[in-house]
Amino acid sequence: MRILPVLALLLGAQAAAAQPVTPQIVDDAIPTSLTGRPGDAARGRAIVASRSTGLCLLCHSGPIAEERFQGDLAPSLAGAGSRWSEGQLRLRIVDGTRLNADTIMPAYYRTGGLQRVARAFDGKTILSAEQVEDVVAYLVTLKD
Amino acid sequence: MTARLLAFGLALVFAASYAAAQAGADKRRSGYQDMGEALQKMQDDDTANPGMLFVQLGGQLWAKPAGAENKSCADCHGVAADSMKGVATRYPAIPQGADRPVDLEGRINMCRTENQKAERLPPENRDLLSLEAYVAHQSRGMPIAPPYGPVVDAFRAQGEGIYRRRQGQLNLSCAICHDDNAGKKLAGIVIPEAHPTGYPIYRLEWQALGSLKRRLRNCLVGIRAEAWSLDAPEYVALELYLMERAKGMKLETPAVRP
Numbered sequence: 001m002r003i004l005p006v007l008a009l010l011l012g013a014q015a016a017a018a019q020p021v022t023p024q025i026v027d028d029a030i031p032t033s034l035t036g037r038p039g040d041a042a043r044g045r046a047i048v049a050s051r052s053t054g055l056c057l058l059c060h061s062g063p064i065a066e067e068r069f070q071g072d073l074a075p076s077l078a079g080a081g082s083r084w085s086e087g088q089l090r091l092r093i094v095d096g097t098r099l100n101a102d103t104i105m106p107a108y109y110r111t112g113g114l115q116r117v118a119r120a121f122d123g124k125t126i127l128s129a130e131q132v133e134d135v136v137a138y139l140v141t142l143k144d
Numbered sequence: 145m146t147a148r149l150l151a152f153g154l155a156l157v158f159a160a161s162y163a164a165a166q167a168g169a170d171k172r173r174s175g176y177q178d179m180g181e182a183l184q185k186m187q188d189d190d191t192a193n194p195g196m197l198f199v200q201l202g203g204q205l206w207a208k209p210a211g212a213e214n215k216s217c218a219d220c221h222g223v224a225a226d227s228m229k230g231v232a233t234r235y236p237a238i239p240q241g242a243d244r245p246v247d248l249e250g251r252i253n254m255c256r257t258e259n260q261k262a263e264r265l266p267p268e269n270r271d272l273l274s275l276e277a278y279v280a281h282q283s284r285g286m287p288i289a290p291p292y293g294p295v296v297d298a299f300r301a302q303g304e305g306i307y308r309r310r311q312g313q314l315n316l317s318c319a320i321c322h323d324d325n326a327g328k329k330l331a332g333i334v335i336p337e338a339h340p341t342g343y344p345i346y347r348l349e350w351q352a353l354g355s356l357k358r359r360l361r362n363c364l365v366g367i368r369a370e371a372w373s374l375d376a377p378e379y380v381a382l383e384l385y386l387m388e389r390a391k392g393m394k395l396e397t398p399a400v401r402p
Binding site for chain 1: 309310311312313314315316320324325328329330331332333365368369370371
């Protein structure tokens with residue numbers, strides 16, 4: 001009898017976590033974590049390096065020596081953590097069009113405003129909230 | 145005297161700048177120029193270019209009777225080196241009796257269904273690609289010369305619209321990569337200007353001959369856009385626009401690409 005409301009609370013909490021969070025933008029940043037927890041920099045590095053998950057090195061270069069094939073469509077990620085605060089980095093990953101409407105950088109945590117998305121990806125964000133936090137945690141460490 | 149000298153001087157200046165403009169005018173680069181020397185050599189040497197095997201196969205199919213009419217391409221068109229010369233430079237085009245543009249493989253399939261009374265060959269079918277390569281090879285070295293007219297122009301405009309519109313989960317357009325960032329590196333690969341100069345191409349990544357549509361699908365899948373089915377008119381529209389962008393550039397069929 002006492003278990004039921006607890007279960008309801010748990011289920012409720014799970015349902016809320018599955019919904020995309022609406023990030024709170026303050027000036028040019030999203031100051032608080034999308035998950036309420038800090039991300040994991042090591043996992044973030046793996047996401048940035050991955051050609052199929054982060055896709056970052058398609059366009060950017062960065063201090064990831066084992067990935068020989070890096071792009072030059074965008075500024076190097078080296079030093080990103082000294083140029084920008086954690087919150088500024090978070091907004092740049094979540095949706096760079098908030099800062100530059102013409103940017104070619106994909107919005108990694110947005111589903112609206114896209115056309116002809118392949119069925120397998122329709123309605124999904126490129127990265128999950130957890131993955132965004134991992135990437136942010138890694139970028140913050142890129143001091144030089 | 146001074147006036148005449150001045151006029152003469154001006155004429156010289158104009159002539160010089162005209163020549164400079166001519167020389168500097170065409171900065172367009174075929175994908176050929178963006179690949180390594182080894183691949184350029186492979187394309188240039190007919191005995192090393194894998195696409196030439198398909199051209200040869202196409203030559204055999206050209207002479208082979210097919211369909212209920214039991215007629216070969218050669219029965220109607222004779223020697224391809226004469227009758228097919230220049231044809232590939234103007235496709236996609238609207239064939240007589242059709243109301244919309246078709247690309248070269250579409251035109252070949254029209255001949256099969258209407259003149260040979262044979263089955264349509266499906267997209268990326270080896271015989272279809274070989275026939276297409278054989279026909280297009282007859283125009284190797286000739287400048288691309290697109291057709292004009294109200295209907296074909298409307299399709300081309302639609303193609304340009306597709307080319308410039310952002311799409312897919314990565315929200316990119318063809319123009320962002322191939323106009324704004326051509327020559328830069330996408331994960332270590334030089335982004336070419338996307339000129340349809342060599343199709344069908346032998347692509348090393350495919351280990352096969354493939355059509356321009358197959359290449360366009362690769363780009364669509366790369367940006368996580370929904371790819372049209374291979375018989376969709378959107379590809380013909382895009383091809384029309386790409387041919388217009390490449391107007392005057394020389395055909396290379398069969399090209400080799402990485």
